[in-house]
Amino acid sequence: MPRSLAPLWALVPQRPGVPLLKVGGAPQAAGPLDWPTCEMCGKPLRFLFQLPHVEGRLDLAPYASVHVFQCENPDSVCFRWDPEEGANAVVPVTAGAPSGVEPPEGVKPYAEWTLGFEPATEDTAALSVDVNEASDEELAALDRAQAEAPESKVGGVPGWLNGEAMPECCDEPMHFVAQLAAMPYGLEFGDNGRGYVFRCQRQDCARPFRFLTQGA
16 A cells, blocks of 8 residues: 655754754744743753744744753753653744843753754654554554654654653643754753654643653
8 A cells, every 4th residue: 555645844954044943052032032940940941942933834823933941950850851840841932023042050052053944754644553553564664654754853743752642731632843853963852862842722822832852
């Protein structure tokens, strides 16, 4: 049976990159941005990456961009991988006066990488199989699809490393936005893991985005 390949956008290192699409350095926002703190230890979070609204590629409307942070306080054991514990944050920014925000004292920025979009495809059906009920043939197709799909991407379905962990918000599953691999950027996502961004399906949600990570 022929495979149905869904189009999406791979996130790739690129110079010059798409404006406001980057990993590391200091956040660059299209409007006011307040640096978040960890709800578990109270320390400032570390900036990871940001995604801009790009018509036809990444729909974040009415926001101009989202900025992702996580706790990396060496003196605490905060659950930075969890979407609900407050040890990470996705900060949406609405368009306004552009701002550059320097990291708080003691927060070391990651090396900066500018990113671009590259057309890609993935076998969405194979990636969406329930591993607890899948046949041997479906598991083989899943392994093949995972090997072929981009590790960092916008759109498609999550490429889980440790099993499905779709967060819920407002009593329904959230919408998958993007995922970013730890490498080559050196991000602290477990052992060469991935970070995943999700959005609530309700437009009036007070906390519309979530972030979680899984280690390889």
